[in-house]
Every structure is written in C-alpha cells, then in structure tokens.
Amino acid sequence: MKNLLTAFICLIVASSFVLAAGAGDTKAKSAAAAAKTAMKDKAGAMKDAGKAKAADMKANAKDKAAGMKDAAKVKALDASTPKLQEAKAKAGAAAKATADKASGEKTKDGKTIMVGPKGGKYYINDKGNKVYVK
Numbered sequence: 847m848k849n850l851l852t853a854f855i856c857l858i859v860a861s862s863f864v865l866a867a868g869a870g871d872t873k874a875k876s877a878a879a880a881a882k883t884a885m886k887d888k889a890g891a892m893k894d895a896g897k898a899k900a901a902d903m904k905a906n907a908k909d910k911a912a913g914m915k916d917a918a919k920v921k922a923l924d925a926s927t928p929k930l931q932e933a934k935a936k937a938g939a940a941a942k943a944t945a946d947k948a949s950g951e952k953t954k955d956g957k958t959i960m961v962g963p964k965g966g967k968y969y970i971n972d973k974g975n976k977v978y979v980k
Contacts, residue, residue: 953969
C-alpha cells in the first residue's frame with residue numbers, strides 16, 4: 847500500500863514536470879513516460895510478489911496437512927506394535943486382579959454386597975450407584 851502511494855506520488859511529480867516544461871519539450875515528455883513505465887513495472891512487480899507469497903502460503907498449508915496425515919499414520923502403526931499390545935494385556939490383567947468381588951452377603955432388599963480392592967463393602971442401588979455399608 848505504501849509502495850503504491852509512493853508510485854502514485856512519483857507519477858504526479860513526473861506529470862507536473864511535463865506540464866512545466868511545455869508541450870514542445872520532448873525530453874520532459876520522455877522522462878515522464880519513463881517514470882510512468884517505471885511505476886507500472888513496480889506495481890506489476892508488487893502484484894507478482896503478492897501472488898508468489900500467496901502461492902507460498904498455500905504450499906506451506908498443503909505440506910503441513912500432509913505432515914499431519916503422516917503423523918496420524920505413524921501413530922496408527924505405533925498402536926499396533928507388539929510392545930503396546932503387551933502393555934495393554936498387562937493393564938487388562940491388573941484390572942482383573944483388582945476387580946471387586948462378591949462377599950456372599952446380601953442387603954435386606956436382596957442386593958449382593960461387594961468388597962472393593964481396599965476392603966470397603968458396598969452394593970449397587972437401582973440407579974447403578976455404589977452405596978457403601980458399614
């Protein structure tokens with residue numbers, strides 16, 4: 847924007863030289879024409895630079911998207927590795943070992959009393975919540 851304003855001002859200055867020199871002065875006319883051509887070239891160069899920057903940004907966005915897809919593929923491959931499967935199996939076994947067990951006791955309404963991993967006793971009410979007993 848600043849460059850376009852500068853170019854416009856230069857064009858006005860060149861035009862004023864042509865008017866001051868008079869209609870018969872070919873040197874002044876050619877200088878004004880050269881200034882006008884230079885302004886057009888500069889404006890065209892700025893426009894091309896803007897297009898190049900936009901194309902660069904678009905290419906960077908595509909590269910980033912491709913990188914994200916590759917990262918997702920790597921993550922999916924890592925999820926299927928034997929070490930990860932082994933860790934999942936160990937976690938499942940640990941969860942089974944600490945699962946709550948029925949104590950063999952019943953509440954007055956006939957619900958089974960369970961014993962948690964730390965020894966706490968509870969039953970499951972009608973809403974599915976744990977209700978601890980003393």
